[in-house]
Amino acid sequence: MLNGKRILLIVTGGIAAYKTPELVRQLIKAGATVRCVLTRGGAQFVTPLALASVSGDQVYSDLFSLTDEHEMGHINLSREADVVLVAPATANTLAKMAHGLADNLSTTVLLATDKPVLAVPAMNVRMWEHAATKSNIAMLRARGVTMIGPDEGEMACGEWGEGRMAEPEDIVLALSSFFGSTAPLGGYSAIVTSGPTHEPIDPVRYIANRSSGKQGHAIAQALKELGARVTLISGPVDLPDPQGVKVIHVQSARDMATAVEGALPADIAVCAAAVADWRVDNQAPQKLKKGIDGMPSLSMVENPDILAALSRPGERRPQLVVGFAAETENVLEHARAKLAKKGCDWICANDVSPSTGTFGGDQNTVQLVTRTSVEDWPSQSKFHVAKQLATRIAAHLGAQKFAHKPGEAS
Template sequence: MSVQGKRILLIIGGGIAAYKCLELIRLVRKCGGAVTPVLTRAAEQFVTPLSVAALAEEKAHTALFDLTAEAEMGHIQLSRVADLVVVAPATADLMAKMAHGHADDLASTLLMATDTPVLIAPAMNVRMWEHAATRRNLATLAADGVGVVGPNEGDMACGEYGFGRMAEPAEILAAIEARLAPAGPLAGRRVLVTSGPTHEPIDPVRYIANRSSGAQGTAIAEALAALGAEVVFVTGPASAPMPVGVQVVPVESARDMLAAVETALPVEAAVFAAAVADWRVEGAGASKIKKDGSGKCLELRLTENPDILRTISGLPAGARPSLVVGFAAETDDVIANATAKRLRKGCDWIVANDVSPGTGIMGGAENAVTLISGEGAEEWPRASKAEVARRLAARIAAHLAEEGVA
């Protein structure tokens, strides 16, 4: 495995998810890797240096001004002898320190002093994860080349539900292996993928959506990451599992998705696999709409959502991704409609598929697509969504290499 003979500097932040780091240490050691643990002062409230040191079979570092440690291995050297620095859990506070260059304790000083690749596993309350400050800090860290795994969606210790749960130890291990793997053809490339449906509110209870599972978008994100790309994954409320080893940005509506996409720029390539709702309700109700018993039809006035694909395709040179890939889910005249869409939207490629009833494509495990570019239409055989994703990722890598995109 990729961690065999590798040294991981594990910085454990102060959150309830810190207990998962004990299992992460065990997994890394089982795969032949070494772990040098560092605990923040807050982390010591959740796991003890003794338990961490026992599993790592190495001293757990906690204090910046430890004279013995400074004599044997100064904090500068400690930050550079590792093959990878992993921050788990990466709390909102730790992410803020990293983004703004603070160095007021051992953990933050190590992160400032290192020239080693860094991977973070965020964990915090859903409102903290969605806060504008956290989104800005995450964008800054991503632009600095920091890798991200998770967070996942689920129940939280605080009793709320949503994105903010730290990725599971096995997921973090997979992300570590991906970061330590030999450089792939997309190493150093930053790529955006959108996925899933969008939910457009009718009132606080109801919304307009579609049947997209997000499975194809997840597969594409994972395939691009496997080739070494740094992937920003902007997803609506999908039922498919989130991809591992990528930066996940959850959104709800089309307008939310456009804002997240614009925040993620610049990127070398962008794949718009999301099934974005074309319309939203104009003036969604602030309260639940009630039946009045009259039998009258409810009338909803719809207005167009922003066209994310056309917006990004139309950006000026320097701001526009070198390669913009759209998706066209059609039910009839697939090739003709998708070809017209490519020209109308101004994107470079369109991945077209037939989602008419009976194909089993929408929400299914397989896909049958045609890649449409300026050179014509190329039909691909029906295959698993993972195989379609691998093929598309390979084509993206080849295109960027041919174009000489830096």
């Protein structure tokens, strides 16, 4: 899967470092060559000899070793690989990466490299959820660093939550997907809508909703990581653009509908945006003034129905159209009705009542509603919802591909 790929593996000081010899073994089995950089902290959990034995190469750890600097300097280390993989990536190392510190061999290599960097975070759940870590992750993603994981599960400290290092086989699959060798959605194109829309009342005021765009942006990233060519059409959000995704920024529902139409044809469409159902028909050309214009009377008209338009039969209809039903009551009943009315293939139903914290929050609880079934997914981070949905899409399209040969009627 990774034939001929040269991977520089940086092992930092987290307890998950014990997984790295197995990771190296699986990478080599997949056809890669692996060279390891081991930090002083990492050496507390795995020995240089163990990594050297499985990699078949010297392990580098000292920035100031004259022999190493003569034979394999940090510049060469940073440039001779096809990709730099940081696993585990501790909160400390991620912070140094985000702020450009270079106080040891690993961080110096990371600052000097001109190659893609992938990081596999691993830390306690409270460290992962800390505002400083979130800020550092957002900064690194905005610069193009790809994150693999973390997973949710039991920690070495006995706590449960998000922060576990991804398993070696998942890291190998992510790298394979990154290089496009076995990407499940390789060759597929996807449109994802995300965030709210702003419907102007006058040049200053607008009608909107509480959508943050976190779920839609995570879905775009997850589809891209499975190999799809993704166009993300985003309403106004305070989020960085996902790396490697084509992003079109829009304001209103009509802007979004035009952008979606322009992005067709596509194989997959996921409508995660919370598009305003109505807009003001009598938008004021100037700011309405209290005491002069009096209480405004707003005349409302319906906005374009993007999900229904995508779902209509025709040559440009995507193979799979997925909508979202953000509800505050009778969630499943309303989702089923929306599925029938819009004509889409799946609906992701979620409760956005204020008590859930879904709008603007990091967690989501989704029921995947199809024409024949309802799947209850666990409450989990929006990142993991996106990952589960992308995997489900890949499995569905893969099954379709094998069921219907090209040229056959489906």
